[in-house]
Amino acid sequence: MAQTVFAPWENADEKPLIQFKNVTKRFGDFVAIDNLTQDIYAREFFALLGPSGCGKTTMMRMLAGFETPTEGQILIAGQDMAGVPPNKRAVNMMFQSYALFPHLTVADNIAFGLKREGKAGAELDARVEEMLRLTRLTKFAKRKPHQISGGQRQRVALARALAKAPKLLLLDEPLGALDKKLRQDTQFELMDIQEKTGTTFVIVTHDQEEAMTVASRVAVMDEGQIIQVATPADIYERPNSVYVADFIGDVNILHGHASRNADGYDIAYGEGKPALHAKTTTNLGESGKCALAIRPEKISITAQKPAKVTNAIKGKIIDIAYLGNLSTYHVEIEGGQMIKAQTANTTRLERRSFTWEDTVWLSWTDTAAIVLEG
Amino acid sequence: MRRFTLIAVPYLWLLVLFLVPFAIVFKISLSDTALAIPPYAPTLDLSSGWAGLRSFFAELDLENFWFLTTDDLYWKAYLSSLQIAALSTVFTLLVGYPIAYAMAQAEDAWRPTLMMLVILPFWTSFLIRVYSWIGILSNEGFLNQFLIWSGLISEPLIILNTNTAVYIGIVYTYLPFMILPIYAALEKLDSSLLEAAEDLGCSRLTAFWLVTIPLSKQGIIAGCFLVFIPALGEFVIPSLLGGSQTLMIGKVLFEEFFSNRDWPVASAVAVILLLILIIPIVLFQRNEQKQREAEGQ
Ligand SMILES: Nc1ncnc2c1ncn2[C@@H]1O[C@H](COP(=O)(O)OP(=O)(O)OP(=O)(O)O)[C@@H](O)[C@H]1O
Ligand SMILES: [Mg+2]
DSSP states (O other), X not given: OOTTOOOGGGOTTOOOSEEEEEEXXXXXXXXXXXXXXXXXXXXXXXXXXXXXXXXXXXXXXHXXXXXXXXXXXXXXXXXXXXXXXXXXXXXXXXXXXXXXXXXXXXXXXXXXXXXXXXXXXXXXXXHHHHHHHHTTOGGGTTSOGGGSOHHHHHHHHXXXXXXXXXXEEEEESTTTTSOHXXXXXXXXXXXXXXXXXXXXXXXXXXXXXXXXXXXXXXXXXXXXXXXXXXXXXXXXXXXXXXXXXXXXXXXXXXXXXXXXXXXXXXXXXXXXXXXXXXXXXXXXOXXXXXXXXXXXXXXXXXXXXXXXXXXXXXXXXXEEEEOSSEEEEEEEETXXXXXEEEEEOOSOGGGOSOOTTOEEEEEEOTTTSEEEEO | OHHXXXXXXXXXXXXXXXXXXXXXXXXXXXXXXXXXXXXXXXXXOGGGHHHHHHHHHHHOOSHHHHHHHHSXXXXXXXXXXXXXXXXXXXXXXXXHHHHHHHHHHSOGGGHHHHHHHHHGGGGSOHHHHHHHHXXXXXXXXXXXXXXXXXXXXSSOOOOTTSHXXXXXXXXXXXXXXXXXXXXXXXXXXXXXXXXXXXXXXXXXXXXXXXXXXXXXXXXXXXXXXXXXXXXXXXOHHHHHHOOTTOOOHHHHHHIIIIISOOHHHHHHHHHHHHHHHHHHHHHHHHHHHHXXXXXXX
């Protein structure tokens, strides 16, 4: 591996910037964060992904100091954060609800934190100006929050959090209200800022593509627990559970019974059907119950059964979703399960080779599918 | 048509309940006292036609207003009223804001009860409530008894029939008018704004000063006007709790009207009082409008 790869979590000597140590947070008897232990390293772009209500905001709020863990410890730069108030933490948070000050103009909102640290005059103006330019809000500097659009408000919130250039920035769904183009631009701005300033980002997002683009590592959460933490590529290619595979991207899951065979498993997924084979280093338990996860784009779709391919299943096209650059075929296989297969639209729409009701063969290699417990 | 009716209703209201009475009072203020019923002249007699109308208007003059400037009692009373009203507004704010703040911080389940407690005094007559303060503040009153019993003082404090008693009375009476609009403003305040302020480096106290206070400004202004405007013309409180040296224009007006039976001078006093009040009332309206606009978003 090249030396430039940024992977402090693989280096045992590296000191984490943030440490969650067996943190549990309860609201009444509701468990929002469930015995969570996680390290986040300096200069990381750490993305939290998970369904609504899984505890992402709660994690952020504990880092920022608005909630105290019911149990466990949070350390930032080695220091226990218990009892340290939010204004004494070198952390800034962008709120999911923006929390803009309605009585202040856009510029004054951005200047708010800077003034608290004693900046004034030309220095202050320059910094505010820079933030306005970065978030493309220069035109709206004099307006009040209620006089601008939702996306503009989101950018003000972002600018306000960025302005102080803190060591650690917490962004709770920072780009959700922006259109795709602006979102992508802002993502690159954020990555740029991160590269220039070395700020550590923890970012909550509902957009996997965003997590994939910006993150050094992605944490997939469910019900107050982190299910898997890995680089975007690993999360996608090597999910550790059906939950993660299903949560990130599109996936087909075939449930079946696995038996050891050579370098992997043979999976029987239905009565009287030929077994599928998948190479893997995973060791399934005794029961042999397993789930095979296959990404739609890894499945090829052909009219004839391809020769010399490990896994092939016959099916009928039920639906075709045209996505512009891609088409997704919904193919019903014997037994009624629906399998999604994706192909790039390299030819024009009229010259598509398959249509509704066609009988086709779905095939994939022995390394395409992931064997998971299930 | 519908639009017209909608506009007509408030204007009609204003006309019947404000402009017409004002016109009557204003007319009396231009008249002269007379030993008659009603005790002023001229009165409008429409039976004598045009000539009667002309002589009626000829008899009206600004004499009473002129009279108000000749005796320093009047302008001193206006000034002293302004001072008492302004000071008691400040006191009411100082007492009312913490109460409103505490109410807004209280748990949801408690709020209706607290609100009820604030409004509850309105269920008893205002006059009785002011009277009962005499029982509390007088030399042998509850307050002095308590203070002497607890050994804090040996001689009773003289509070009743002083301006202090008037301030206490006004603050007590108008406190709900201060609390309610401030509470309404504070209740709407989004607590994440305070968190954002703290996150950006404010201590709790600075966050209060930079966020809570400005965002409850409209409520503070509304409350101050709601206290200041009626306090300026207050009559019952200074006459029951105040002393002979307590000079307030409401008391002067009452004496001109009932003791001297000088309706025209009393009316002139009232007209001037109204003119003084128009300034804060207009400012108050402006504040309300600004608030509506801000909320309209
Ligand atoms: N103050 C609170 N009192 C009680 N329950 C709370 C409180 N704050 C959060 N919760 C609960 O904790 C859980 C996690 O909330 P959190 O806000 O962290 O979710 P989230 O992952 O950020 O969701 P979303 O993606 O919808 O923003 C939710 O079920 C929520 O109802
Ligand atoms: Mg959230």
